[in-house]
Amino acid sequence: MISTIKHRTAPTQLLALKALEQRLPLDHPKRANVEMDLMKQKARFAGERRVNYYLAFLPKVMHYRLFYDLRLKDKHDVQLDTLILTTNYIVLLETKHYTEYSEINELSQQLHHKQNHTETIPQPLEQIYRKQIELGNIFAANQLPPIPIYSYVLFTSPFNNIDLTQAPLDSEQMIRIDSLPKTIEQLNHKNDYCYLTNQDIKSLSRLLLEMHKPHSKSPLEIYSISRSDLIYGVFCPNCKYSTLKRNHYQHHWKCLSCSYLGKEDHVKALLDYALLFQKQITNSEARRFLNIQSRDQVYRILLGVLGRPNGHRYSLKTLLHD
Template sequence: MQKQLYRIGAGYSGECNVDSYIERTQFPHSMKIFTDVHLCNSPKFTFQIDTLILTEQYILIIEVKNLKDSVQFIPNPPHLVQILETGDEVVLDCPVYQIESNKSNLDEWLRQRGIHLKTLGLLVLANPNTKVIDTPNDFPIIYKKQIPFYLQKLRPAENILTVNQIQELAKQIHAEQQQFNPFPLCSYYHISPNDLRKGLLCRDCHGQLQQKNRETWYCQRCSKKAEDPYNDGIRDWFMLVKNSMTSSECRSFLNLKDGNAARYIISKSNLIKKGQSTATFYISGSKLNRP
């Protein structure tokens, strides 16, 4: 899970970096650019697009990958192997397959709105030092610095959309954007909460914390101090396990001595109380942000 969260953070950083290169490209006035698009083809199916560009000549899906060292494309079955300088290998989903799937999903989303056309796809590597092995011959893959040149050359002869259609599509995309929420992460990544370490943990090395005095804790492993481990632990619960917490769940997850300790800690937090008596539970009073 920690590795996956790191990839999410690196990917988001790469997307922001690539967006800055797209902004340097000269487009027609009618062009629309959307980032981090989440659309729905059915009540239970949502697809995500890093960057979506609407112009009169084409609709382009851009997938951004922020990968270091070397990557190798394996065609059958489709996947990507990241080869690190240490010699370690990491198997990743094939980005070309992801784009082709998103093209089909977006084509269907457009078809449901009376627009029958095929979208285009582009894979952009955010890290200019990424070495690519066995690149697919039939799919465009470029580095971020090449984006302005590539987009300026991408000028099909015929228009497929009118200015009015672009404006109407832009309104529909804004109106139908789905809120992406991966929390709690155990459900999102299919991890059992029973596999999580319990108690108060160091934010630096994840060692077990010991209480030094009433207000200060220290890590047995790295000796660093922690001043508010209870709120860190509660935040971990909402991020990882569930969007509500009971007093008994707080006691178990933080390894507290009794129910009174759990109720005291909850009373000092920003949690909002719901229910009464034995049905009492608490929800978070603040929105969880991407780590």
């Protein structure tokens, strides 16, 4: 039996990078860096979604509770791609989605990824080990029973050629995604003792959800980009980079480039504001960002999407799903 406790959604960081890439001028000096990081984030998310498919084939003898995209706030931030919780053991999966040749160096335990150039990712096993230790410390601090924790680096691309001939001895903790069901089956045979009761499972699930804190750092801060560098307005979903004009009488948006008409396109723009700037907005700020001069028009838009304000500020948190 499989129960998903925390579902996988598009990471806030990925959505924020998409918003930034669309609103950054083509000649901006930071644009190349943003585009490269966005490409990596898309590849990572694609790999993580492939994990969902293979988890559906887990052996049916165990009840698996799945947590996706956990970011636990403790002494150190512990970011977990996938956590599998059972009464007998816990599994951590760290996904790596590379489409070209990769090799593991025995001495440094570094992952060398080659796609037109060589990119070195430091110590993938050490990364997952640290997370395993931090998770164990969290359990101990909250007086939860000790339970075996297993961690794996999971290669998710079907096109990746991994060379493990120079890998360290513990390279069995680096597996291809199609080996995941078999790996879990082996853990089921190896761990026949029940460490956690159903009440422990409920307490632990509640603790993990309470400790989860979404990624909150704005990409503007990460890349040292000013708000004034960005393109404001509501973008056409067809042209992508053309901004729409608001017809106040017919209550729709129109693209002057392709004649697209839409009624709710301001919702995406307000989401961009929440991802890039802050999770609250005033009528004045919305007028500037949406490129609308009428206070009454913006009041009706904000009221329809966000409900009534708290004082002068409208909350944008309902647009976010993390």
